[in-house]
Amino acid sequence: MCGSCICLSGLRAEYKIFIVAFIFIVIADSIGQIQVPVGPGTLILFPIFYALILGILSGPEALKIFKKKEVKAASKLVIVAICPFIAKLGINAGASIEVVLSAGPALIFQEIGNLGTIFLALPFALLLGLKREAIGATHSINRESNLALITDMFGPDSPETRGAFPSTWWAAWWVPSTSAL
Numbered sequence: 241m242c243g244s245c246i247c248l249s250g251l252r253a254e255y256k257i258f259i260v261a262f263i264f265i266v267i268a269d270s271i272g273q274i275q276v277p278v279g280p281g282t283l284i285l286f287p288i289f290y291a292l293i294l295g296i297l298s299g300p301e302a303l304k305i306f307k308k309k310e311v312k313a314a315s316k317l318v319i320v321a322i323c324p325f326i327a328k329l330g331i332n333a334g335a336s337i338e339v340v341l342s343a344g345p346a347l348i349f350q351e352i353g354n355l356g357t358i359f360l361a362l363p364f365a366l367l368l369g370l371k372r373e374a375i376g377a378t379h380s381i382n383r384e385s386n387l388a389l390i391t392d393m394f395g396p397d398s399p400e401t402r403g404a405f406p407s408t409w410w411a412a413w414w415v416p417s418t419s420a421l
Contacts, residue, residue, distance in 0.1 A: 260305065264291045264298075267291075267294065361378040362375075373400065375394075375400045376390050376404030387401075387404050387405070
């Protein structure tokens, strides 16, 4: 069987994932950002948060729109979907290198803070019963670039990558929401 035939057979088998994902994108984008004042700051709910909630609800444990086999197939597609955003992040950081370098001490303190994930979060994750998942769950602030690194090092189906997903989505919601504080 040729390579393109394999790709088309996979597309035929997973068409439902693509259609539902597109519907979730339209719904999430239609809702847009919601800003909720919280004390001195603002909690910002981004469309990715709504898409994530819709994805969770569509799984085999809730509304049963997808079977476990489809969920496993979709998990491999997440990395493919995130790659353009990781590339954009790198391009934007490279274009703003002067701003990054001017941060100076702030970046050093951030990196010292990243050591907290090693000395605080990792032992706590192990106490909670996480095993190899703890590596992904406690990796830095676990944004898209960290997810890409973990996936590259351990593979998309690894326990380390599974551990990174909940904290990546948490960081995608929490970090921008609290940056105004």
